[in-house]
Amino acid sequence: MYNKGTIIPGLVIFIVFVTFPLWYNGLNAGTVPKPDLPIGQKECVAPAAEMRDNHMKLLNEWRDAVLREDDRVMVKVGGKEYRKGLQMACMQCHNDKEKFCDSCHTYAAVQPTCWDCHLTPKEAASKKETH
Amino acid sequence: MDNTRRKFLKIAGAAALAGIGAPALVKLNSTAAFASSEPAAGHGSAAGGHGEVVAATGVRLGMVVDMRKFAETPEMLDAAIAACYKVHNIPHFPDRKNEIKWIWKAPYANVFPEQEVLHKSEMAKSKPFAVLCNHCDNPSCVKACPTKATFVQPENGIVAMDFHRCIGCRFCMAACPYGARSFNWQDPRPFITSYNPDFPTRMRGVVEKCNFCGERLALGLEPACVEACQGSGAMVFGDLNDPDSEIRKVLDKEFTIQRNPAAGTRPSVYYIV
Numbered sequence: 001m002y003n004k005g006t007i008i009p010g011l012v013i014f015i016v017f018v019t020f021p022l023w024y025n026g027l028n029a030g031t032v033p034k035p036d037l038p039i040g041q042k043e044c045v046a047p048a049a050e051m052r053d054n055h056m057k058l059l060n061e062w063r064d065a066v067l068r069e070d071d072r073v074m075v076k077v078g079g080k081e082y083r084k085g086l087q088m089a090c091m092q093c094h095n096d097k098e099k100f101c102d103s104c105h106t107y108a109a110v111q112p113t114c115w116d117c118h119l120t121p122k123e124a125a126s127k128k129e130t131h
Numbered sequence: 132m133d134n135t136r137r138k139f140l141k142i143a144g145a146a147a148l149a150g151i152g153a154p155a156l157v158k159l160n161s162t163a164a165f166a167s168s169e170p171a172a173g174h175g176s177a178a179g180g181h182g183e184v185v186a187a188t189g190v191r192l193g194m195v196v197d198m199r200k201f202a203e204t205p206e207m208l209d210a211a212i213a214a215c216y217k218v219h220n221i222p223h224f225p226d227r228k229n230e231i232k233w234i235w236k237a238p239y240a241n242v243f244p245e246q247e248v249l250h251k252s253e254m255a256k257s258k259p260f261a262v263l264c265n266h267c268d269n270p271s272c273v274k275a276c277p278t279k280a281t282f283v284q285p286e287n288g289i290v291a292m293d294f295h296r297c298i299g300c301r302f303c304m305a306a307c308p309y310g311a312r313s314f315n316w317q318d319p320r321p322f323i324t325s326y327n328p329d330f331p332t333r334m335r336g337v338v339e340k341c342n343f344c345g346e347r348l349a350l351g352l353e354p355a356c357v358e359a360c361q362g363s364g365a366m367v368f369g370d371l372n373d374p375d376s377e378i379r380k381v382l383d384k385e386f387t388i389q390r391n392p393a394a395g396t397r398p399s400v401y402y403i404v
């Protein structure tokens with residue numbers, strides 16, 4: 001191999017550099033987030049494991065069903081009916097976006113755009129209708 | 132050599148001419164489809180106009196705006212506008228050039244410019260007209276939209292929007308002959324007075340317009356503006372394809388006009404003036 005002297009140290013530096021975040025955090029992924037679960041509501045539209053993996057897909061399906069397929073059939077959870085929708089279903093139980101959604105999204109460094117338009121329960125309450 | 136090239140050019144030329152000529156021929160042969168009125172004419176294959184096939188049956192929602200009633204009680208129009216603003220989280224921008232309009236007031240001269248006459252009725256001269264998206268049968272906004280963020284709901288004919296998909300290109304605004312669409316030049320949230328927690332807001336860079344209250348219809352409610360008129364008949368909403376519907380009874384009885392029929396969009400909103 002030509003230039004062994006440069007290539008090998010170069011590779012080592014590269015690998016160290018790329019894996020730097022791991023070393024820097026002491027090979028520790030940090031404390032696993034614990035989203036605040038709703039009190040008094042045990043059921044969700046799907047089992048927790050499935051919701052954890054696929055809630056974003058479900059939201060997209062709901063969006064298309066409601067807006068495009070004229071399918072606004074309600075979903076039933078724990079004997080109560082909800083209209084399909086982030087504000088109208090999910091946030092009725094998970095009523096604290098900061099302590100529920102954000103806890104994992106911040107940890108996983110994902111920035112969903114939902115809240116650009118959808119109102120968090122806190123935001124909605126900030127400008128309540130005045131009669 | 133020369134001969135074949137000549138042939139090639141001839142064939143290519145003929146093909147190009149046929150290509151240019153074809154749509155023109157189709158257009159000339161199809162019946163003019165300006166009056167959206169009758170379901171048979173409005174939806175029939177002959178009146179499709181641009182080769183679209185729209186079912187002759189099915190629900191086709193529309194509205195009649197009875198300006199006589201609004202002229203009598205102008206506060207009712209304010210109430211209708213306020214109701215729409217409230218349920219749809221519509222911002223009030225102080226600067227008119229940023230204005231977001233779902234339902235708004237406009238003078239007769241702007242609503243029916245092609246019917247502008249010298250000696251107008253008192254109403255046409257002085258009363259503000261209620262204007263909203265016409266939920267056209269042949270909507271030019273839908274044709275212009277590159278993302279399908281604006282589309283016709285086949286179930287009821289509503290020209291709906293999926294804000295999630297809107298990229299803010301504003302082609303639809305250029306295409307709509309009625310100015311029924313508005314663009315959010317800035318974040319609308321600071322300019323919304325009170326939130327309806329059941330409806331989203333919009334974000335900067337998104338177009339919006341009247342949605343015929345699709346979300347309320349799903350709950351069995353009337354559109355908010357119609358509800359605000361409290362059964363006065365100033366706004367009548369219903370299925371244009373159902374001969375027994377209230378709206379059809381009104382249309383059968385009264386002479387109505389529509390905005391810019393020459394645009395060929397076939398509006399679903401009718402006016403009694």
Ligand code: SF4
Pocket residue numbers: 263264265266267270271272273290306307308309310311312340396
């Ligand atoms: S009024 Fe304008 S925005 Fe509404 S459906 Fe017709 S073309 Fe589209």
Ligand code: SF4
Pocket residue numbers: 275276277278279280281296297298299300301302303304338
């Ligand atoms: S602004 Fe939005 S709705 Fe209008 S044409 Fe562009 S993507 Fe479609």
Ligand code: SF4
Pocket residue numbers: 214215216219233234263340341342343344354355356357
């Ligand atoms: S039908 Fe609904 S969205 Fe359209 S103007 Fe009336 S209240 Fe507003």
